[in-house]
Amino acid sequence: MKYYTAALSVLILVSCGKKDAQQAAQQGPPPVNVTLQEVTTMDAAYYDEYPASVTALNQVELRPQVTGFITSIHFQDGAKVQKGQLLYSIDAQLYSANYEQAVANLNVQEANVVKAQKDADRYHELDKNDAVAKQLVDNADAALEVAKRQADAAKANITAVSTNVRYTKVFAPFNGTIGISMVKPGAAVSAGQTVLNTVSSDGQLAVDFNVDQKEIFRFTNLLKSSKSKDSTFTLAFGTDIYPYPGKITLLDRAVDPQTGTIKARLVFPNNDNVLRSGMTGSVRVLNNSSAKSVVIPYKAVTEQLGEFFAYVAGDSSKVSQRRLVLGKAIGNNIIVKEGLKEGEKIAVEGVQNLREGATINTQPAPVAAGAPAAK
Known part of the structure; x- marks a missing residue:
């Protein structure tokens, strides 16, 4: 009898355990404790950076x-x-000798011209009195013309060999x-x-960098409004910032179809001879857009397979995963180009425990150091 009573007790406990498990399954996982923060916009001044190389404006190999x-x-x-x-x-010895020989040949050809001219004149005088055959007159004229052409060739040869002398x-x-x-x-x-x-020239040096074709309109406007002492363009080598600003001078003729980029060129003064052709660094372009930017803490961003997301709180105490297009990092924050709007609330703490559609239990945001406690 005791045996049957014990077995009945075990069955009752197992049945209760299954009911609890079913109820827990129906209720879903417990809420995740998170801290929410409202998305805000602000005037965010920052620099876009592009890999760049320094090159001479004018450079030539001497051959x-x-x-x-x-x-x-x-x-x-x-x-x-x-x-x-x-x-x-x-x-220059060989070329000087050739020049002297060419000069001597010209002298000979000029003497031949003088002789041929005298012969032609003599035959023409005789021809006036019908004292010479017409053919001899024609031959004399032809000989004069040949002598003149040979003299012209000798002059051209002098030009050639004198050029070689100069090229030494x-x-x-x-x-x-x-x-x-x-x-x-x-x-x-x-x-x-x-x-x-x-x-290579060194008074000014060019800095070339590639920009995406989507930015052609922006850089075209910068090209139109560029000033010689504008601070929009600066040059960095690691943590060192070149002290003189640059000026944009051109965008290349066409977009590279392989990369979808176009080459832009800046010119920087090289007063202290610090810049050298072949150096590599980063072009810093000041982004002074008048539109306000959405800025969120970087810790609110998660990455999955190369894409970035944030968890946005809904009206039913649940979060949804929102894909983001990120911009420039500013300290511990980052600019969001696409994906969030001002006034939405995102999770900034407890993000690592969240999944799509997770129920959340909001916690008060931590008080910043030095800030007064909420009353």
């Missing part, structure tokens, strides 16, 4: 225009040079800085092939 041997170098590596300054000398001297094409010489005295160089050095 010889004649073949020969370097006889002299007339500068110090890395020095500033002026337009027209002599930089390299190439052995390599001059700076513009004001700038010259690099380390690629050749030494005595080195053999080939016309149009050997790189002697590189000269």
Whole structure:
């Protein structure tokens, strides 16, 4: 009898446990304790940053225009040079000899012209008295014309060889800085092939960066309104900010179809010779939009598979997951470009325990340090 009584008690307990479990399942998981914060807008001044590279506005590789041997170098590596300054000398003996030979040939051809002119004049005088055959007169005129053409060719040859003599001297094409010489005295160089050095302008340098095609309208307006002393564009190298602002000078001809970006160019003064061609840094573009921005604490944002979300409280004490398009981070906050509106309430504490449609139990927001306690 005792055995049956004990078994009956166990059945009653199991039945009660199942009922409790069913009721708990029907009621769902317990509410999640969260802290809500109202979404607000504010004037958010910040910088958009773009990877950038520094390049010279004018840069050229120096190559010889004649073949020969370097006889002299007339500068110090890395020095500033002026337009027209002599930089390299190439052995000119062969080219000078060719020039002298060309001059001598011209003298011969000019003498032939004088002789042919005299012969033609003599035959024409004889022809007036019918004292010479007409064919001889024509031959004399033809010989004069040939002599003149040969003289013209000799003059053209002098121009060519004198040009080669000039090309044995390599001059700076513009004001700038010259690099380390690629050749030494005595080195053999080939016309149009050997790189002697590189000269680049340094008074102002260009900074190139790519912007998304969606921003073409914005940068076109910046290009129209750009001022020489505007602080809209600055340049950063890590934590160091270049002290002089830049000026936007152009947008490239077309959008790159592979990347969907267009190249923009800024020009920065290089008064202290700090900027060097080939440097990389970040262009900082001041975003001074007149529209107010939605700003929320960054801790309210969750990330899933590369997308960003926030939990928005509804009227029934439940939250829904809202996809966000984020902008620039400002301290512990971040700008939300799309996804939230002013006045909505989002979870800022307890976010890690939330799921879509979760029931919430709101907690009072923590009092900021130094702020008066609520009464």
